[in-house]
Amino acid sequence: MNTKNQKPKTTANKSVKSSKPPKSAAKPQKTDSKPKKSKTPRTKKQKIILAIIVTILVSLIIAVGVIFYFIIRPSEQAKNQRVEFPDPVYSVLTGGEISDAALNESPTYCIQIPNGADGGRPQAGLNQAGIVFEAIAERGITRFAAIFQNPTTSAIGPIRSLRPYYLDWDIPFDCTVVHAGGSGEAMAALHSSNQPDLNENLTYMWREQSGMRGWNNLFTSSDKLAQFSNDDNHTKSTVSAFPRLTPEEAEEIITENQTCPEEAEECEINYVSPSIKFGAMPSYNTTYTYDPETNTYARFYATGEAHTTYDCAAGLSEPDTYASCGEPVQIAPNVVIAMIVNEGQMSDGYHEDITTIGSGNAVIFQNGDAIEGTWTKSSQNSQIVFMDNSGQEIRFTPGQLWISVIPQYGSVSY
Numbered sequence: 409m410n411t412k413n414q415k416p417k418t419t420a421n422k423s424v425k426s427s428k429p430p431k432s433a434a435k436p437q438k439t440d441s442k443p444k445k446s447k448t449p450r451t452k453k454q455k456i457i458l459a460i461i462v463t464i465l466v467s468l469i470i471a472v473g474v475i476f477y478f479i480i481r482p483s484e485q486a487k488n489q490r491v492e493f494p495d496p497v498y499s500v501l502t503g504g505e506i507s508d509a510a511l512n513e514s515p516t517y518c519i520q521i522p523n524g525a526d527g528g529r530p531q532a533g534l535n536q537a538g539i540v541f542e543a544i545a546e547r548g549i550t551r552f553a554a555i556f557q558n559p560t561t562s563a564i565g566p567i568r569s570l571r572p573y574y575l576d577w578d579i580p581f582d583c584t585v586v587h588a589g590g591s592g593e594a595m596a597a598l599h600s601s602n603q604p605d606l607n608e609n610l611t612y613m614w615r616e617q618s619g620m621r622g623w624n625n626l627f628t629s630s631d632k633l634a635q636f637s638n639d640d641n642h643t644k645s646t647v648s649a650f651p652r653l654t655p656e657e658a659e660e661i662i663t664e665n666q667t668c669p670e671e672a673e674e675c676e677i678n679y680v681s682p683s684i685k686f687g688a689m690p691s692y693n694t695t696y697t698y699d700p701e702t703n704t705y706a707r708f709y710a711t712g713e714a715h716t717t718y719d720c721a722a723g724l725s726e727p728d729t730y731a732s733c734g735e736p737v738q739i740a741p742n743v744v745i746a747m748i749v750n751e752g753q754m755s756d757g758y759h760e761d762i763t764t765i766g767s768g769n770a771v772i773f774q775n776g777d778a779i780e781g782t783w784t785k786s787s788q789n790s791q792i793v794f795m796d797n798s799g800q801e802i803r804f805t806p807g808q809l810w811i812s813v814i815p816q817y818g819s820v821s822y
Contacts, residue, residue: 496654501538501557501581503652503806514558515637516645517606518578519586519628521552522568525691527621530736532729533564534717535808539650540741541577543813544751544760548687555581556633557647562724563733565627567613570594573813576764579603580648580791584637588626591759601788604642612636614726627729630722648791651803658805661775662703679776681705682744684812685819694812696744698776703805704740705773714738742807744773745794747783751815762813770794771820774805778822 497509501516522528523542534540537554545551545568553574556564570590575597578585584604589595598605606612612632616625637643653661668675679698682705686692693710707715716736718729727733747770750763765785772779772794781796794802814820 498652498654498806499538499557500647500649501555502808503654503804505655506558511558512647513644515634515643516581516583516647517556517559517586517633518574518581518583519554519556519564520568520570520574520588520590521554521564522566522624523550523552523692524624527624528566528568530716530718530729531565532627532718532720532733533559533561535719535737535739536561536564538808539581540808540810541574541813542811543571543573543762544686544692544815545571546759548689548692550686550692553577555583557645559630559633560722561720562629562631562722563627563718563720563727563729564629564633565613566621566624567608567626567628568624570598571759571762572597573760573762573764575601575603576785576788577792579788582645582647584633584640584642586628586633591754593754593759604640606633606636606640609636616728618728618730620730627726629726650791650794650809651801653803653805655806657803658703658775661805662700665776666700677776680773680778680822682746682771682773682778682820682822683710684744684746684814685710685821686812686814687818696773698773699740700776702740703775704742704807705744705810707739707741707810740808741810742774743804743809745809745811746771746773746820747792747811747813748816748818748820749813751817762815764788771822772796772802772804773822 496505497507498504499506500512506512519537521531521534522545523531531552533556534552534554536559537556539555541553542550543553551568551571551574555578567586567588570585570587572591572594575585575594579601584606585598586606588608590598608626612635613626613628616627665679666677668677679700681696681698683695684693690710694715695708695710696705697708698705709715716738718733718736720727720729720733724732748768750766750768752761753759754761765787767782767784770781770783772781779796779802781794781802783792783794785792796802812820
């Protein structure tokens with residue numbers, strides 16, 4: 409018989425009204441139905457293992473903290489900080505990189521240097537000029553107006569007399585005009601211009617004593633020019649210079665000019681080198697040979713003779729250029745400009761008269777190429793502007809810029 413679903417019978421007496429125990433009955437004690445756990449003491453081995461685990465955890469926390477503080481945190485900070493690199497500083501005169509922008513305010517010097525074969529050659533320091541104007545001084549003989557800023561040579565010269573057209577080219581460079589006298593017209597123009605002026609002065613110049621240069625023996629130096637600027641209180645110049653390409657921009661153009669077309673199996677790169685004729689005297693006409701390795705134009709006279717200059721080391725005291733300055737170096741400007749002008753003679757029938765204010769044709773040679781265009785100068789104080797035939801102002805590659813001022817009866821070929 410299955411008894412699982414049967415309810416147990418109760419034996420309680422229904423007549424009993426209260427189930428409370430009698431007062432005299434003892435109160436039953438409350439018992440805990442759950443058994444109490446007994447505490448087992450940890451063994452020595454367990455304590456050691458626990459200590460090791462705690463030590464490992466603490467070490468890991470410290471290691472993570474160190475990594476975060478000294479490696480991850482600085483790295484994240486560096487990502488959020490902009491790294492500043494100094495911008496390159498370029499010379500306003502030459503376009504080359506210089507160490508300090510303050511050098512662009514250094515005094516400039518426009519020095520009259522002869523080119524005669526009667527002791528004027530080889531010149532000294534001419535390779536350190538940033539800009540050189542070459543024009544006829546008299547009877548087909550050319551002379552230079554060389555513009556210097558921050559030169560570092562112990563000899564510059566020889567120094568010769570001034571012409572008024574050289575002064576027109578000098579003034580935009582805010583320079584001290586360095587010369588030994590000049591034509592009457594030039595001296596009158598110089599005095600009215602209020603331009604700083606260093607005329608022949610043996611405090612700041614000396615005459616070479618070898619006797620090999622004849623009257624082309626007057627020289628100055630970087631130190632003597634700086635001393636004159638201090639004494640004359642003309643220690644800063646504001647240069648109105650020609651616009652320049654940065655070295656990086658020039659390098660891109662050079663690379664492009666030296667690259668053959670992709671479709672060409674073979675190609676020959678033809679670089680352009682100018683020949684300039686001032687007049688009938690070949691010893692003053694010039695030719696140039698372009699060197700793509702240095703991006704310069706080696707200068708020669710039409711006779712085939714290399715045009716050289718002494719590069720006298722700094723620190724020499726009034727050196728004899730022939731004896732103290734080593735072998736002369738060839739002049740090799742980075743830019744050559746052929747600038748066509750109207751030229752005649754002054755009323756004395758001897759000195760040249762060159763039109764400087766106005767305009768004319770020009771050819772610019774740089775980076776192995778030739779750019780045909782024009783020149784314009786609106787006033788004595790304004791700088792010459794060179795434009796290509798599309799009307800864009802030309803920017804020049806960094807380095808020495810040589811301007812050959814060619815009379816209308818001269819020529820340029822390339």
